[in-house]
Amino acid sequence: MDNFFIEAVKEAERGLAEGGIPIGSVLVHNGKIIGRGHNRRVQNGSVILHGEMDALENAGRQEAKVYQESVLYTTLSPCPMCSGTILLYGIPKVIIGENKTFMGEEKLLKERGVEVIVVDDARCKELMDTFIKEKPSLWNEDIGV
Amino acid sequence: MDNFFIEAVKEAERGLAEGGIPIGSVLVHNGKIIGRGHNRRVQNGSVILHGEMDALENAGRQEAKVYQESVLYTTLSPCPMCSGTILLYGIPKVIIGENKTFMGEEKLLKERGVEVIVVDDARCKELMDTFIKEKPSLWNEDIGV
Numbered sequence: 001m002d003n004f005f006i007e008a009v010k011e012a013e014r015g016l017a018e019g020g021i022p023i024g025s026v027l028v029h030n031g032k033i034i035g036r037g038h039n040r041r042v043q044n045g046s047v048i049l050h051g052e053m054d055a056l057e058n059a060g061r062q063e064a065k066v067y068q069e070s071v072l073y074t075t076l077s078p079c080p081m082c083s084g085t086i087l088l089y090g091i092p093k094v095i096i097g098e099n100k101t102f103m104g105e106e107k108l109l110k111e112r113g114v115e116v117i118v119v120d121d122a123r124c125k126e127l128m129d130t131f132i133k134e135k136p137s138l139w140n141e142d143i144g145v
Numbered sequence: 146m147d148n149f150f151i152e153a154v155k156e157a158e159r160g161l162a163e164g165g166i167p168i169g170s171v172l173v174h175n176g177k178i179i180g181r182g183h184n185r186r187v188q189n190g191s192v193i194l195h196g197e198m199d200a201l202e203n204a205g206r207q208e209a210k211v212y213q214e215s216v217l218y219t220t221l222s223p224c225p226m227c228s229g230t231i232l233l234y235g236i237p238k239v240i241i242g243e244n245k246t247f248m249g250e251e252k253l254l255k256e257r258g259v260e261v262i263v264v265d266d267a268r269c270k271e272l273m274d275t276f277i278k279e280k281p282s283l284w285n286e287d288i289g290v
Contacts, residue, residue: 041206048193048202048230057193061186064289084229084250085193089289105229108253144209144234 004028005095005119008073011038011051012097012127018043021142022127025055025074027091029066035059041142050142051075052082056089067091075124077104079143087112097124101132102143149173150240150264153218156183156196157242157272163188166287167272170200170219172236174211180204186287195287196220197227201234212236220269222249224288232257242269246277247288 004026011024015038027035037054040046049057052074067089075097078086083105086094093115099106106116132139149171156169160183172180182199185191194202197219212234220242223231228250231239238260244251251261277284 045206046202047204047206047234048198053193057191059192061190061192061286064285067289080229080232081226082229084225084227084232087225087229089192140209141206144212 002073002095002119004033004071004073005097005121007033007036008051008075008097009121009123009127011036011055012075012124015039015043015051016127016131021138022131023051023074023076025051025072027055027059027070027072029070034062034066034070039142042138048081050079050082052078053085056085064090071095075121076128077102077106077118078109079104080108083109086114093117095119097121098128100125101128147218147240147264149178149216149218150242150266152178152181153196153220153242154266154268154272156181156200157220157269160184160188160196161272161276166283167276168196168219168221170196170217172200172204172215172217174215179207179211179215184287187283193226195224195227197223198230201230209235216240220266221273222247222251222263223254224249228254231259238262240264242266243273245270246273 008024012022016022020042021039024038035055035058040049071093073095077099096118153169157167161167165187166184169183180200180203185194216238222244241263
């Protein structure tokens with residue numbers, strides 16, 4: 001298993017331990033994590049800090065070139081907001097834990113030339129399955145339904 | 146001129162006065178502003194707080210129904226990130242100041258059923274024209290180029 005992917009899963013687990021939505025992400029540039037984060041809807045009352053957004057925000061202001069050489073790891077298929085952010089910054093590659101509990105904008109990403117790899121990881125799916133079962137309305141809020 | 150649109154322009158001007166990128170936004174529900182904001186790249190060192198994102202974040206956690214009944218005003222055509230966020234939350238209508246200095250994802254929004262109205266406002270265009278001329282590298286950073 002890819003070590004960076006393991007770090008994204010750790011972020012998801014950190015979010016869960018905080019009472020939040022268990023989705024984590026890391027942004028990797030030149031073999032180094034430059035930003036890591038997890039969904040903060042519950043913790044910060046944030047409607048924009050999905051896991052991927054938190055990782056990007058924590059990476060801070062970067063030159064365009066850095067994003068264009070980076071890989072974004074996320075435990076769940078990226079929603080329209082996070083996919084749009086991937087497109088804005090021209091991140092060329094996204095590694096996704098699973099897309100069974102939620103299918104994001106993978107088709108749009110591929111159409112725009114982003115390399116999309118789905119790991120189909122059992123732990124990521126278990127985290128979301130359990131969470132959605134326990135807190136369905138919180139999950140629905142996070143995806144705008 | 147629509148009063149809500151004027152408030153979005155005021156937000157852009159507020160951002161400029163703070164030394165930031167002059168793009169503002171308001172989220173309107175049932176004839177009332179529930180969130181307002183402006184680009185905070187410079188002020189907060191944020192890579193995700195575009196004007197629209199700041200307005201949504203400041204509106205706080207809302208039920209899906211609220212977004213689905215809202216109108217988002219923004220002084221500039223929304224980038225892929227902000228457009229993705231509009232799609233995530235199912236905001237049905239977006240009123241845009243101008244799209245001459247930057248063309249966002251208006252086509253995608255329309256394809257997905259969002260009503261898109263471009264005001265073609267001279268003040269919005271002037272704010273961006275002047276800003277881009279004075280700080281081209283800061284503007285490029287904001288749109289990932």
